[in-house]
Amino acid sequence: MAMTLNNALDHLKPSGIRQFSRLAAETPGCISLTLGEPGETTPEEVRHEVSSSLEAGKTHYPPNNGQPRLREAISAYMAEEGLSYPEDQIIVTSGATEAVFTALMTMLNPGDEVIIPTPAFLLYDAIVRICRATPVALDCEPDDFQIDPEKLEAAASEHTKAIILNSPLNPTGTVLTKESLAAVAKVAREHDCYVISDNVYEKLIYTDAYEGFAQAYPELSDRIIVVNSFSKPYAMTGWRLGWLAAPSSLMGALSMVHMYAISSVVSFTQDAACVALASDVEPFRKSYERRRDITVSALSEMGLSCVRPEGAFYAFPSLRGFADADGKQIASERFCTRAIKEAGVALVPGTCFGSEGHVRLSYACTEETLREGLSRLGAFCASLERI
Ligand SMILES: Cc1ncc(COP(=O)(O)O)c(C=O)c1O
Numbered sequence: 001m002a003m004t005l006n007n008a009l010d011h012l013k014p015s016g017i018r019q020f021s022r023l024a025a026e027t028p029g030c031i032s033l034t035l036g037e038p039g040e041t042t043p044e045e046v047r048h049e050v051s052s053s054l055e056a057g058k059t060h061y062p063p064n065n066g067q068p069r070l071r072e073a074i075s076a077y078m079a080e081e082g083l084s085y086p087e088d089q090i091i092v093t094s095g096a097t098e099a100v101f102t103a104l105m106t107m108l109n110p111g112d113e114v115i116i117p118t119p120a121f122l123l124y125d126a127i128v129r130i131c132r133a134t135p136v137a138l139d140c141e142p143d144d145f146q147i148d149p150e151k152l153e154a155a156a157s158e159h160t161k162a163i164i165l166n167s168p169l170n171p172t173g174t175v176l177t178k179e180s181l182a183a184v185a186k187v188a189r190e191h192d193c194y195v196i197s198d199n200v201y202e203k204l205i206y207t208d209a210y211e212g213f214a215q216a217y218p219e220l221s222d223r224i225i226v227v228n229s230f231s232k233p234y235a236m237t238g239w240r241l242g243w244l245a246a247p248s249s250l251m252g253a254l255s256m257v258h259m260y261a262i263s264s265v266v267s268f269t270q271d272a273a274c275v276a277l278a279s280d281v282e283p284f285r286k287s288y289e290r291r292r293d294i295t296v297s298a299l300s301e302m303g304l305s306c307v308r309p310e311g312a313f314y315a316f317p318s319l320r321g322f323a324d325a326d327g328k329q330i331a332s333e334r335f336c337t338r339a340i341k342e343a344g345v346a347l348v349p350g351t352c353f354g355s356e357g358h359v360r361l362s363y364a365c366t367e368e369t370l371r372e373g374l375s376r377l378g379a380f381c382a383s384l385e386r387i
Contacts, residue, residue: 008132015122016352020336024346031373032346032365036170036314038235039365043279046234049272062267064259066092066243073274074243081202082215083226085245091258092243092265092273096200096229099244101127102261103196103225104162106253108133112161115187117147119316119355121170121198133161141355144307145174145316149183156187162194163187165213168201171353171360172316173292173309175210185217194223200242201312203233203281206289210311222247225254232312233284234276241265241273288313291363291370298374299361302381313364316350319357323385330384332359343380345373 024032071087078085093099108131116124118137128135138155167176197213214224229242304317324330332349340346350358
């Protein structure tokens, strides 16, 4: 037997976000606006709780789906968000990453299709492929990153198994409108498919117009899986903690995939996660909103046009009007490579999210770093030829 690899991996590439953040780290003095990671450390009271759990000897295998106390706290948190999920419909996962993996691994068969409104976090495309199903990118760039009902209907087929939603969206910061959500609900009904609602940025919103898909369509709860994470709102990326909430009909299968994939999350972080859930994220949210405003006005001065982000901590400006040496519009990878080398500032090419012609800027860093990064980006843009 030849020592071949799993050929589901043939079309996977390592994360481009990591590639550009590594390039930034290897370039002395480079300011990195690449990673979707809060610059702050996890709040002190949350960190302290881990020491207490360790002191108390909470070092044994926890229940597979997470400690009841944490699942109850998540259930209460979701109730405040207008969602009714009792604790036995919740699984604590190793970040939203594992939640998406568990959800897709539970539902997909070879030949199934998953619609991914694009640009999108490339995790979705990769996991769908690992599950030997087919990602179907729905290009939302021409529609200001909203979901056009006709285009969605055209993308759906008898093989459509799921649609993945992310609002606010990584990489654009867009909040999906009522019309976008309605288009998804219609297709989910007509094609009898699942909807995975990735809500990892739901606490970082700068508009009154936000509504989650599960809140808007409770009658579709039999086909919705909600994914969430401690990473972004509580500055806990390194903890690898998240959750999924699902209809009871799916819990047996989801729990089995989760159990065989990771058994459970770490035992002594779970009390701390309860403390995080009870904490006030408003100061974080306000400070991101301020950084959003700084970013949007700086980008507009540079001539980088961008759909106004209404959540998360990203902007996704267009490169329209900026030329490379050959006089044509500069490609996003080239823009980012040159910005690192020539100006000491790092962004992520739109191609890493399935959308050429844009770059992603993360303003999750400190305000001081952001201001310096924007000033370097401005100087770099001024050095480029305009079309
Ligand atoms: C939209 C989206 N979903 C999921 C994740 C993964 O989050 P976690 O750290 O909880 O695995 C990220 C991380 O950047 C993200 O942007």
